[in-house]
Amino acid sequence: MLIQSAEMTAAPGRSSEIGPLTAGIRDFLSAETGREWWSWAVLAGRPFGTYMLTSRADGYTDLVAGQVALATSADWAKLTGSAAGVLNQPAETYLNEVIAVTGEPAPPKQFLTITRATMAGGDIGATLAWSTQVMEHVTKITGNSGNVSMSAAGRFFDVFWASGVDTAEELDAAMQTINGDAEYVEMVSAAGAAGMFVDGLAERAILVKMP
Incomplete structure (x- = not known):
């Protein structure tokens, strides 16, 4: 099993916007990739205003299928574009093998x-x-x-x-x-x-x- 995740931190003064944005991205990813995604607020251990998205994939075939669906989605491009200015930098992504x-x-x-x-x-x-x-x-x-x-x-x-x-x-x-x-x-x-x-x-x- 693979665990796919992304970490996003709000730019200064934009903390009130990143929570709703993260929840919207979570819902879109779940619908578009066919895998359930979860969103998280970081209580401690990361910079203030940090949120995370996580999902589980059966393997690389499952992972790639979801990524291809996103790459060809105009709605995904529009949604990610709405993060401009809200994040302090591009989301950091992780891929772990259990x-x-x-x-x-x-x-x-x-x-x-x-x-x-x-x-x-x-x-x-x-x-x-x-x-x-x-x-x-x-x-x-x-x-x-x-x-x-x-x-x-x-x-x-x-x-x-x-x-x-x-x-x-x-x-x-x-x-x-x-x-x-x-x-x-x-x-x-x-x-x-x-x-x-x-x-x-x-x-x-x-x-x-x-x-």
């Missing part, structure tokens, strides 16, 4: 936590195995399903961990459980000691799904 799913597969929940890190090289197989193991452990102690993915385009060797919950209370509970779990702390410390990831490049964003 390498592991933990818990029960399900559509994205209301709140999504995404952690991103860049592999340092070395034993990539061991790093990916650790990446899956730590996600499995988080699912075990929180009960929340998640997935691990790797960049398939753009900056290579990036690993993403994503996990979702339905309510803010569940988000609080999950964070408290993770931060207080000794085994989780030990796993993260072991990854640091082994030099699995590039220092200073790890980041986390918390997203809320838009209606």
Whole structure:
């Protein structure tokens, strides 16, 4: 499975416009590509006024079919043109390949936590195995399903961990459980000691799904 996404940040003074624009793009993409898209407001971890769009594709054939439909759509050209001046720069796009799913597969929940890190090289197989193991452990102690993915385009060797919950209370509970779990702390410390990831490049964003 592939995860396709785009990140958009409002230009100064245009934050009130980017939310409705993102929701409109989401609805258009869902209708035009034949795949469901979701829109998100970033609560923390990215610049103020950042929104994201995400979708899942079965593979490259599915992905390309949707992109071809957009490339030939006059309505899409008109819609993207309406973003002129609203965004601080062209939307940054991502394409990730899912390498592991933990818990029960399900559509994205209301709140999504995404952690991103860049592999340092070395034993990539061991790093990916650790990446899956730590996600499995988080699912075990929180009960929340998640997935691990790797960049398939753009900056290579990036690993993403994503996990979702339905309510803010569940988000609080999950964070408290993770931060207080000794085994989780030990796993993260072991990854640091082994030099699995590039220092200073790890980041986390918390997203809320838009209606």
